[in-house]
Amino acid sequence: MAPAPADSTVLQIRSSDDVVLIRQQVRARAAEAGLGLVDQTKIITAASELARNTLDYGGGGTMAMTMVNDGLRRGIRLVFDDKGPGIADIQQALRDGYTTGNGLGLGLGGAKRLCNEFAIESTVGVGTRITIARWK
Amino acid sequence: MDRIPILKLGRALLVTIQVDMHDRLATALEDDLTNQIVKHGAHGVLIDISALEIVDSFIGRTLDTIAAVSRVLDAETVVVGMRPAVAITLVELGLSLAGVKTALNVERGMALLRQRDDQPEQEDGASAG
Numbered sequence: 010m011a012p013a014p015a016d017s018t019v020l021q022i023r024s025s026d027d028v029v030l031i032r033q034q035v036r037a038r039a040a041e042a043g044l045g046l047v048d049q050t051k052i053i054t055a056a057s058e059l060a061r062n063t064l065d066y067g068g069g070g071t072m073a074m075t076m077v078n079d080g081l082r083r084g085i086r087l088v089f090d091d092k093g094p095g096i097a098d099i100q101q102a103l104r105d106g107y108t109t110g111n112g113l114g115l116g117l118g119g120a121k122r123l124c125n126e127f128a129i130e131s132t133v134g135v136g137t138r139i140t141i142a143r144w145k
Numbered sequence: 146m147d148r149i150p151i152l153k154l155g156r157a158l159l160v161t162i163q164v165d166m167h168d169r170l171a172t173a174l175e176d177d178l179t180n181q182i183v184k185h186g187a188h189g190v191l192i193d194i195s196a197l198e199i200v201d202s203f204i205g206r207t208l209d210t211i212a213a214v215s216r217v218l219d220a221e222t223v224v225v226g227m228r229p230a231v232a233i234t235l236v237e238l239g240l241s242l243a244g245v246k247t248a249l250n251v252e253r254g255m256a257l258l259r260q261r262d263d264q265p266e267q268e269d270g271a272s273a274g
Contacts, residue, residue, distance in 0.1 A: 025168035032165060032199060050199055050230040054238060057201040061168075105239050116202060119238035 017075040022089075028060045031072055035087065042076055042085045043145050052085060052143040055120040059089045059139055062116050066109070067091025067137055077142060084125070084144035095133040102129075149174045151181050157189035157258050158182065158220075159251070163196045171207040178211055182218050189258035190215050193251055195226030205240040212245045221246065221261055225254040 018038075020031055035056045039049040056072070063070040070091030077086045096102045105118045117139075121127040126142035149170065152159045158181055160174065178190060192208065194200065200208075212222035223246045227235075235242070248254035 029165050029167045036198065047230045047233055050228075050234045051237070054199045054201050054234045057199060057203075058238075061201070061203060119202060119240075122237050122239070123234065
């Protein structure tokens with residue numbers, strides 16, 4: 010998997026305190042990107058879900074945060090990486106209510122609904138990368 | 146470890162969440178509230194989340210669990226003060242908080258609990274007709 014772009018901020022995800030820290034950092038960046046209150050709330054909530062997944066299922070990892078600009082609009086892109094067991098069946102993992110842990114099974118599907126862009130790359134035994142973006 | 150304070154207000158308990166809740170804090174609140182309900186024989190629990198900027202599935206599940214445990218202990222839980230952006234996000238996330246009563250603010254939440262206290266026996270009676 011390619012390394013994160015040079016202008017991104019990389020945060021560690023190793024404990025539930027890091028999940029809180031990620032929410033705060035994403036909030037600051039999303040506000041900076043000019044996202045409205047509802048959009049900010051959506052991307053922060055999605056980040057919280059994915060950071061917790063990285064912690065609970067991936068055994069910890071990182072989140073890289075980048076401001077994006079396609080010429081017309083600005084936004085924020087978040088990349089979650091872990092070196093955990095990977096996801097064997099992505100379609101199944103995205104289904105609401107499906108969980109291999111003790112959560113509600115809303116994390117992945119829910120996070121997808123809260124974002125404008127959502128992509129999963131996962132290799133069993135190697136790790137998982139989830140990329141999300143929210144545009145203004 | 147820090148904890149969220151629980152205030153006694155008549156026959157109800159009032160919890161105002163003023164910090165960004167990390168997971169252990171949410172779990173501690175669940176335990177503390179359960180103990181306080183029994184200790185005070187509380188009939189209601191009001192949880193004010195107006196300071197919360199997000200509610201994710203973990204916090205949502207904690208609120209659901211608190212409501213379920215309270216019910217078993219004969220106390221009603223009302224979550225009050227949810228921000229509009231949080232409500233929109235929560236529904237899109239897929240959480241409906243079906244087991245939790247909600248009210249716009251603390252005042253209305255208290256009114257809801259008082260209503261229940263005024264007519265404690267009529268709720269499960271045969272009301273059809």
